[in-house]
Amino acid sequence: MKLDDVQRIAHLSSLDLSQAEAEAVLPQLQAVFSLVAEMQAVDTSGLQPLAHPILFLRDLAQPLRLDQVSETDHRVENMQSAPAQQDGYFLVPRVIE
């Protein structure tokens, strides 16, 4: 991993790292990835990935509910922690000029 990679993944992560911050985090990430490199020696050919512990035991059926209205209107409560709002809408900076 190089400094360019840090800035690239910071962008993909929607994080804004200064040059100094990227330089500080680089050796930490390198240390993590040298630990992670130990995985490469394991022969996993023919193995299915295990995305979820329950899948080790059984198939995970997708639970479905009846197509009925179950929720009531919680608009006011749901918006009580909004950083900015107007007329009952979440307010964001203009995206179309």
Next chain:
Amino acid sequence: MSWHKTPIALMAKALAAKEVSSQELTQYFLERIKAGQRWNAYLDVNAHLSLEQAAIADSLISSGKSSRLTGIPVAHKDVFVTRGWKSTAASKMLANYVSPFDATVVANLGLPTEQNPHGAGMVCLGKTNMDEFAMGSSNENSAYGPVLNPWNAEHVSGGSSGGSAAAVAAGLAPIATGTDTGGSIRQPAAFCGITGIKPSYGRVSRYGMIAYASSLDQAGPMGKTAEDCALLLTAMSSHDLRDSTSLADSGEDYARYLNQSWQAGSSSAKPLEGLRVGLPKEFFAEGLAQDVANAVQAAAKALQDLGATLVDVSLPKTKLSIPVYYVLAPAEASSNLSRFDGVRYGHRASEYRDLSDMYKKSRTEGFGAEVRRRILIGTYVLSHGYYDAYYLQAQKIRRIIAADFQAAFKQCDVILGPVAPDVAWRLGEKSKDPVQMYLEDIYTLSTNLAGLPAMSVPCGFSAQNLPIGMQLIGNYFSEAKLLQVAHQYQQASDWHLRQASEVA
């Protein structure tokens, strides 16, 4: 009466016999919380709300509508969203966030209402400190300062459920909830000398639990005794239609075996006759502190004295659980934490150029260093060109790790080992080097990867008088059996009854 030294099993009896009221108990703990602020165990306390709940609990008791835990105070890890109290996950990102709804765990334990008729009627004491978004092993990653260990204030409480562990150990709550993604219930329980259990994945609803790594996160109780944990887990666990991974076979009486012998007809001196305890050689290898090894070996001997047989087993991929976990958990975290964009809730930067800049600045300001680091790791391992080598490879090894446990469980009923390689370290000792801290999770990560239940039980003290915990791991859905073994051990030992001298 020293209520802070009283297990909830006895508190329930005192409440039922009207020897004490819920309001008196709640007031008692609120005063202790106020006097015990130095531990930094709580992030939000609201005495008025707690006492209001206690008054309702008292009226339920006097009108005969109470259930077993009605009126007993409980503290919630700040990862569970609660109405009335702030829910911050110890992040600046969620400073002042108030949830419009209760997590299922909070509702299950809370007062019964029309929408929630099965509420246990417990009283919320407040929200406990934790590592930010549950990412950490020492509680030093909280945006609101570290939790201090009640056994020695210069040492960490463990993490990420450090506030819950310290609150119980310091007598600031009779019992508390925690969550465990890679050891976050068991390790702080061990470091603070209390008992905790992470149930099988799917036993406890994750609805309203602020997500870190969804295929690993699981909530559980942290208390003074195995019996207390069994009582709380019974009330916490339920099949929840709001969590697609919640198992239909949840919700059982986890206390049902506590006072039984392992097999019918055993003598009372040998209640664990027939129990096979597996000791994985990889859990006693290089890197384990000598006093921890000694304490766990002594616990094995104690189980043997109770009738159990010890067998050697092997979990060959134990060491690899660290890289596997530190690929998978950050990958899931990077996805889960993408919801924090400064639009609907959470921190928004005060200055920005446009929408994209607002996202970036809000997230960078709102997240702490460890959370940012894990998001970066997770984004990298999921990115084009690296996915197969890291993420997919980790998931394949995860299958081997889960299969290794099944091989071991052919030879034994429970697995015994240490919870952590050492006792609670000094504040700041490992915070400069993240990898150093990750290595401390070696004995706890594999059970989360496999989804197995595991618990931490006090089993001794180090030379510096810091608590040591033993870990008991069971096969899927064997919580009641694990708790039975722990309870029988606690009938024959008193480590769990020791109280820190600084805690009067």
